[in-house]
Amino acid sequence: MKPVPMEYGLLLAVVLFALGFVGVLVRRNIIFVLASIEVMLNAAGLAFLAAGWRWARADGQIMFIFILAMAAAEVAVGLAIALKCRQRFNTLDLDEISKLKD
Amino acid sequence: MTILFFVAAAVAVIGTVGLITRANAMHALLYLVVSLLASAVVFYTLGAPLAAALEVIIYAGAIMVLFLFALMLLGAGGRQTAQERAWMRARSWIVPGILVAILLAELVYMLAGGHLGGAAGTPSATNGIDVKDVGRSLFGPYLLGVELASLLLLAGLVAAHRLTREDSEDSNGPPNERDTDGPVEPAKGVEPRVPTKPVNQAGRR
Numbered sequence: 001m002k003p004v005p006m007e008y009g010l011l012l013a014v015v016l017f018a019l020g021f022v023g024v025l026v027r028r029n030i031i032f033v034l035a036s037i038e039v040m041l042n043a044a045g046l047a048f049l050a051a052g053w054r055w056a057r058a059d060g061q062i063m064f065i066f067i068l069a070m071a072a073a074e075v076a077v078g079l080a081i082a083l084k085c086r087q088r089f090n091t092l093d094l095d096e097i098s099k100l101k102d
Numbered sequence: 103m104t105i106l107f108f109v110a111a112a113v114a115v116i117g118t119v120g121l122i123t124r125a126n127a128m129h130a131l132l133y134l135v136v137s138l139l140a141s142a143v144v145f146y147t148l149g150a151p152l153a154a155a156l157e158v159i160i161y162a163g164a165i166m167v168l169f170l171f172a173l174m175l176l177g178a179g180g181r182q183t184a185q186e187r188a189w190m191r192a193r194s195w196i197v198p199g200i201l202v203a204i205l206l207a208e209l210v211y212m213l214a215g216g217h218l219g220g221a222a223g224t225p226s227a228t229n230g231i232d233v234k235d236v237g238r239s240l241f242g243p244y245l246l247g248v249e250l251a252s253l254l255l256l257a258g259l260v261a262a263h264r265l266t267r268e269d270s271e272d273s274n275g276p277p278n279e280r281d282t283d284g285p286v287e288p289a290k291g292v293e294p295r296v297p298t299k300p301v302n303q304a305g306r307r
Contacts, residue, residue, distance in 0.1 A: 019122060069254060
């Protein structure tokens with residue numbers, strides 16, 4: 001059974017990261033933006049894992065574990081901000097609560 | 103293994119496209135779960151079984167449950183019966199069901215072919231990087247990173263608690279449905295209007 005080449009993993013990481021980036025740019029709901037950020041972080045972890053697999057080192061999986069912890073903290077704070085936005089502005093639309101623009 | 107990788111990669115990409123194109127948030131989260139499960143299969147084919155297990159447990163388990171709780175708290179009150187009736191239609195979950203069935207077929211194939219280690223082949227060749235090495239270097243050279251991650255998680259915990267606390271400065275915000283199902287915390291120095299209020303607050307915390 002042949003091992004998967006690193007380039008395929010990196011290519012999938014690029015595709016997933018681009019899709020998540022498109023999601024962040026296109027969707028205006030806070031929930032969708034947070035989910036797209038999750039996809040982007042997942043793609044970054046996939047790139048680390050592919051590189052760790054190429055050189056058969058454990059460092060890629062360790063970086064993935066750190067990214068996982070960071071994603072958990074980020075999504076907790078992000079969803080708390082979404083709840084706060086819903087309480088305060090009664091909307092989840094990011095365009096309506098962008099007050100720094102004015 | 104490369105075929106398994108490509109099938110799982112296709113499922114992951116389809117799931118992510120479904121995530122960014124659905125209008126309903128619950129359907130989008132369904133696609134996101136499918137995408138994360140497919141990513142777990144991809145991690146396994148890239149020789150990271152520990153990362154695959156963590157992906158299923160933390161991403162597809164814990165973080166998705168957090169998203170579902172947030173959606174439940176954010177969801178509109180009146181339309182829920184019609185929404186639930188709409189979710190029962192097969193059209194909304196038939197595509198994620200097919201994608202998960204593909205992943206299940208991959209899992210069964212790996213189990214039947216003995217690709218999950220054990221008898222066929224040496225474990226280091228089929229299972230990728232050893233979990234023992236990961237743990238050794240995680241608590242060896244990367245110990246400072248573990249401490250920093252714990253600090254980050256603690257900061258996230260405190261921030262989430264502080265942000266969702268209903269403090270007194272919220273009373274001038276617009277009214278919403280969360281104010282009606284539970285008492286808001288009174289401002290400093292203001293007497294509670296009903297005596298059951300501290301009990302409710304203790305239950306809500």
